[in-house]
Amino acid sequence: MTPTERKSYTDAVLCLARKPPRLSTALYPGVRSRFDDFVATHINYTLHVHYSGLFLPWHRRFTWLWEQALREECSYTGYLPYWNWPLWAHDLKHSPLFDCSETSLSGDGEYNPGEQSLSGGGVTLPRGCGGGCVRCGPFKDFQVHLGPFSRDLTSFTDIPSPGFEYHPHCLNRSLNNFVSSNYDNETVVSRLLSSTDISDFQLVLDHWPARPDGVLGPHGGGHFSLGSTMQDLFASPQDPAFMLHHGMIDRLWAMWQSKDERHRRYALNGTATILNPPWGKPVALDTVMEFGVLDQPCQIKEVMDPMGHGLCYKYT
Structure with missing residues (x-):
C-alpha cells in the first residue's frame, strides 16, 4: 500500500471508533462505538471460534465484515490490508506497520519495567520492549473499553469476568522481536x-496451547509479538493490528486451499467448541x-471460497 492508502485505512478505522454502536450499551456497558461492536462479537463467540474447526471460516467472515463496515460506513475505498509477517519479523519497530509514523498502525508502548515474561503451555517467552500505553502515531492514546481477560483457557466454560463490562484503558503494545522472528518467519x-x-x-498454525511442549504457531506468534492488548484471546480485536494479522492468516489459508481444489477447498477438521473436546x-x-x-x-x-457466495476477493 502507498502511504496515502495506509493513511486512508487508519482514518477509516478511527472513523469506526467514533461511530455509535449497534449493540445496546445498557446490555453491553463496555460497547461504546461501532468499533466495539466487533470486539464484543469476538468476545461473545470466542469459546467456539478458537482452537476449533470454526477458527478459519469464522474469522474469514469476520474480517470481511470489518472491511464492509469500513467501506459502507466510513467511506473507505480500499481493501483490507494484511500483515506479511516475515518481511519485518526481526525488526518490528522499524516496519511500516509499527514505526509510529502517521501512515503506520502506531508503534511500541512506553517502556514498563514491571512487564513480565510470557508463560503458558510449558513455555516461557522473554518480555517485549515496551509494555505500556501507545503514545505515538494514529492510535496515540487510543482508548479501549473491554477486558482484559485471563489467559487460563482450561477454566473457561462460559465468558469469564469482566464479560462486557466497561473498563476503559489504553492500547498496550510491547513489540517482541524474539517471538516474531521465531514464530512468524519465512520458514514457518x-x-x-x-x-x-x-x-x-x-496444527502448524496454532500449536499453542494445544501442544504440551508449548510450541507457538504463527497465529499465536502474531498475537504474542505485539503486547497485552493483542494477547487477549477474547478482546484482541481492540488492537488495530488484529484485522491485518488475520488477513494474513486468511491469505495463507486461501493460498493453501487453491493448491489442491479437490481435496482442500472444502476441507474441515474439528468441533464447534474451543480446544476440540471429545464431546464437541x-x-x-x-x-x-x-x-x-x-x-x-x-x-x-x-x-470456504473467497470468490464465492458474495465474498469476491483474492490476495496478491
Whole structure:
C-alpha cells in the first residue's frame, strides 16, 4: 500500500471508533462505538471460534465484515490490508506497520519495567520492549473499553469476568522481536503452506496451547509479538493490528486451499467448541456460524471460497 492508502485505512478505522454502536450499551456497558461492536462479537463467540474447526471460516467472515463496515460506513475505498509477517519479523519497530509514523498502525508502548515474561503451555517467552500505553502515531492514546481477560483457557466454560463490562484503558503494545522472528518467519510460513491436510495446517498454525511442549504457531506468534492488548484471546480485536494479522492468516489459508481444489477447498477438521473436546460437535459444511449484530448467520460452506457466495476477493 502507498502511504496515502495506509493513511486512508487508519482514518477509516478511527472513523469506526467514533461511530455509535449497534449493540445496546445498557446490555453491553463496555460497547461504546461501532468499533466495539466487533470486539464484543469476538468476545461473545470466542469459546467456539478458537482452537476449533470454526477458527478459519469464522474469522474469514469476520474480517470481511470489518472491511464492509469500513467501506459502507466510513467511506473507505480500499481493501483490507494484511500483515506479511516475515518481511519485518526481526525488526518490528522499524516496519511500516509499527514505526509510529502517521501512515503506520502506531508503534511500541512506553517502556514498563514491571512487564513480565510470557508463560503458558510449558513455555516461557522473554518480555517485549515496551509494555505500556501507545503514545505515538494514529492510535496515540487510543482508548479501549473491554477486558482484559485471563489467559487460563482450561477454566473457561462460559465468558469469564469482566464479560462486557466497561473498563476503559489504553492500547498496550510491547513489540517482541524474539517471538516474531521465531514464530512468524519465512520458514514457518513455508511449513504452513506445505501442510499435507487440513489437520496438519491447523496444527502448524496454532500449536499453542494445544501442544504440551508449548510450541507457538504463527497465529499465536502474531498475537504474542505485539503486547497485552493483542494477547487477549477474547478482546484482541481492540488492537488495530488484529484485522491485518488475520488477513494474513486468511491469505495463507486461501493460498493453501487453491493448491489442491479437490481435496482442500472444502476441507474441515474439528468441533464447534474451543480446544476440540471429545464431546464437541464436529463441524460440517452446513454448520451455522453466528455473528450477532454484525451479520445474519451463515453456513460454513458459504465462506470456504473467497470468490464465492458474495465474498469476491483474492490476495496478491
